[in-house]
Amino acid sequence: MVECRSLIPDEHRLIIHGMVDRPLIFTMDDLKRFPSVSEIRFLECPANGGMEWKAPQMEGLQFTHGMLSCCEWTGVRLSTLLAEVGVKPEGKWILAEGADGAAMTRSIPMDKALDDAIVVYAQNGEALRGEQGYPIRLMNPGWEGNTSIKWLRRLEVGDQPYYQREETSKYTDLLPDGRARKFSFEQECNSVITSPCPEVPLKKKGWYEFEGIAWSGKGKIKGVDISFDGGVTWRPAPIKGIVIEKCLTRFSYMYNWQGEPLLIQSRAWDETGYVQPTFKQLRAIRGGNSIYHRNAIHTWKVHSDGSVQNAQLA
């Protein structure tokens, strides 16, 4: 049963085994002796926005884009732990398993494990919350949240993926030809305007700071454009504050609203050059049944009374 269980940190263990030279078992105290890293990274469910493939169905921002967060995560690089056990040359995949009732599992490619994956024990400077995987979880920056296994208890190194339920039945993307993408780990570049939005309407005429957030699982946000006319004309929206890779990035644009109806949109691009697609472009390729990874340019309709409504453009 997938529910949050209370694990006792003194009793919790992480075991790393499989195609390794020295299978090891770690206590929490052990893990905290390794050099630590602290990184601010977003975490997003790949089904964020997944209800909207066929039509705009959600009332507000919280439901179109709410399965997203950004925190400081502290823990040990998985690469540090893998050096400790000594991965054999044939070791290409790692099965990560949680200590929840359903013992949730995902297969993680070795490249990611050696790149920036972290076994984390703290979030925003405090111990992980129960719901967040206390006492430890895996953190795969920029990847679909489901791969960041909570209540982590076991890592098995193997020469091939394990094809678990959460990477076959779920978290695969069914496409119009009836075939499905597997191991679609990355959360591609995305953005949304957070003010105004249905929850934050415009109350009277005049100047407003239109604001939003952008993020990319591939690295840094390079820029964001904003449109007020449904994508006919675009203007660059200044980035605010610090730009960190795989981290929510703020943008804003001052706008003098005089009661005209608007179709507002934001379009982000990242350091790989990838530009967030229109919903039309995305749907033309993916159809309406792929559930996950809907990172299309989002539209809010601003009515002349200042109220804001979820919308899609055909």
Added chain:
Amino acid sequence: MRNLHNINQTRKTKIKAMKPFKLLLTSTLLVLAGCSQTSNQEASGPQVESGATSQNNLPATYSIGKPVAAEVIAGWDIDVRPDGMGLPEGSGSVEDGETLFEDKCSMCHGSFGEGVDAWPKLAGGADTLTEARPEKTIGSFWPYASTLWDYIHRAMPFPAPQSLSADETYAITAYVLYLNDIVEDDFVLSKANFTSIEMPNKDGFYVDDRPDTNNTRCMKDCKDATSIKVILGPKYSLGNTEAVTKSAETKTEHPGRSIYEGVCKVCHGSGVAGAPKLDDAEQWASRISKGNDVLYSSALEGLNAMPAKGGRTDLSDEAVKQAVDFMLHQINQ
């Protein structure tokens, strides 16, 4: 400035593994130092450039953690792979699987895997993957039978995961395969013949090949404004205060609520397995008359289809009693 930029870059790569706060701090200081370079070197305080950015005497490994013996690993290692790695010795027939499935699974998934109410379907949906409403089931979608064995063993039955023996799991897996027309009714699934099972959709997957779109940054006249058709979603209902107050009220929680929600509700919420439903006071009247102690002990030790502690034997007696109290509290309301 160009030089400074370069220094910055090398530093960033060097300390990539360090905390981003440190990294930011370092770069900011460098920029500041850069600005003041021509004016006053001395006043700029401790030079960051002279501080260590990485430690050069670290060992290859830290010798932290204890070696773990193969027998211990075996107790943890429950996964099964498509090539059969991880399958334990054992076997089970479709026939035995049918009885087990009826007993342990059908209340949610239906006797034929058709799914009761909103519980997942486990069969059907053949050739629907290209349709407007595809039905992704084990038979129509899953690429490997090993996933089925692994998941049933690991996560099902929902109220009592990891309670099935190897033989039971072989039998139930065989039955679910039979429900999907993948094996015949006299089939016996075993470790030996497992990898001979071929799933209908085994070739239906390919590795992520995104990006699959290539939008560009068009800035003006990107489309014909008159061609835009707007499809509106539901209106946002601000001021839905009733719902807000209600959820705020339930926040002053009964201590047994979370266990009830997490463990007991799967059955007592919907009446699965013949469990008395929480909102059906009539069904509870005669039970309540037995007295709290009897109800506690039924919940702790189990009663017919009611598993001990709702299947979660790791729960403390106290927690289960609190869940019973919560249920009685709800029934009496």
